[in-house]
Amino acid sequence: THIDRALKEARRVLKTGGRFQCLEFSHVATEGLQKLYDAYSFNVIPWLGEQVAGDRESYQYLVESIRRFPKQERFAAMIGEAGFQRVGFENLSAGVVAIHSGRRI
Incomplete structure (x- = not known):
């Protein structure tokens, strides 16, 4: 897959001030x-x-x-590399899943 392309496209279609959020199975x-x-x-x-x-x-x-799938820290970095600001993630269930987020500023 092309995660970098998907993130750039998500940023492109999101209006200014919009929030990107992604819930993914992740790394414990x-x-x-x-x-x-x-x-x-x-x-x-x-x-x-x-x-x-x-x-x-x-x-x-x-x-x-x-x-x-990339580890939480790497996926957060990829979100930032796609042009999002205020990037972060929150582990749920000890990291079995994580919510990743970023803003289009």
């Missing part, structure tokens, strides 16, 4: 919890996908794509 903040989360993500989520939707592969892809 503590190493101990990361190991537990990895075990859940790579074993339970694909298994549930197979049981509920009959589609293990899509849920495996989801877990892998979450892992490839």
Whole structure:
């Protein structure tokens, strides 16, 4: 994917004073919890996908794509590089998800 292009386009279409917000699965903040989360993500989520939707592969892809997504600090930097101001993020559930934000000033 081209995250940089998507962020620049989001800034382009946002009116001056507008706020960009993005809720993403993210990277867990503590190493101990990361190991537990990895075990859940790579074993339970694909298994549930197979049981509920009959589609293990899509849920495996989801877990892998979450892992490839930039860490919170890097994604915040990318938002700033796209031209947003007042960039920040807030971890939720120990970093399992994060809300990223920026303003078009």
